[in-house]
Amino acid sequence: MSERRACRVLGFDRTTIRYRSSRDDSALRERMRALAQTRRRFGYRRLHILLRQEGVVINRKRTQRVYRELGLTVRQRRGRKRAVGTRAPILAAAAPNARWSLDFVHDQLADGRRFRVLNIIDDATKRCRAAVVDTSISGRRVVRELTALVARHGKPDLMVSDNGIEFTSNAVLAWCAQTGIAWHYIAPGKPMQNGICEAFNGRMRDELLNETLFRSLDHARACVADWIEDYNTARPHSALGYLSPAAYAATFTATGARLRNPDQLRRAPLAPTAGNRQTHAAALLPAG
Structure with a gap:
């Protein structure tokens, strides 16, 4: 089925199929690549924090998208050991x-x-x-x-x-x-x-x-x-x-x-901390 007929059957506008983003991420990509080369073991969350500290205010999802497109995903060195049994506080x-x-x-x-x-x-x-x-x-x-x-x-x-x-x-x-x-x-x-x-x-x-x-x-x-x-x-x-x-x-x-x-x-700026913190002086x- 042609694209024209498929869009007509589904009720889609053909411009949504052919849309290409005109947003320029070149400066963001260069800076993220430079940070990733310096911080080789940092994931996108910490790179996002560093960008925010430098004044680059962007959405976390945009940071994650550019991070994946650049192929900067950190390779895990070893499998994680899973705990068994009951953990004591x-x-x-x-x-x-x-x-x-x-x-x-x-x-x-x-x-x-x-x-x-x-x-x-x-x-x-x-x-x-x-x-x-x-x-x-x-x-x-x-x-x-x-x-x-x-x-x-x-x-x-x-x-x-x-x-x-x-x-x-x-x-x-x-x-x-x-x-x-x-x-x-x-x-x-x-x-x-x-x-x-x-x-x-x-x-x-x-x-x-x-x-x-x-x-x-x-x-x-x-x-x-x-x-x-x-x-x-x-x-x-x-x-x-x-x-x-x-x-x-x-x-x-x-x-x-x-x-x-x-x-x-x-x-x-990304997510709440791992646990509730106490504010008294114990x-x-x-x-x-």
């Missing part, structure tokens, strides 16, 4: 310095030498307090780094880590007794009890370690420092309403209570 920090999480992530240099990164995360603001890069990090080194962090940012109420020998060493135990900071060790074989730091390690591996060839230890330290600075101050975080950790931390008062000013608590709250 974890404690969620409700104020800065209520809880810090620690964990190691490993990688290697171009010459095959391996190195480690000690990541220390503030669970409430998702801010990375420190990322220590070295070939060997002992319990004494962990204590030195924590002492320096406490002097700069204040003393946390609780530290959370796995049962690695660096965290269970005599140096760490003596430091906890001296400072009065409580230290909680997760159950063996249960990394999701330290899920916030594990999620941070996954982002670091996906966006930095897997994307960079490190020539030397100094090069690795410089790259990690630049990525941490960008993560804390510029990278939009979905769990924080697509604010950066530094911007989200600015919504807390000195007593740890959340501010209620709408200008300081601007909402995510240190730890049960979250499902």
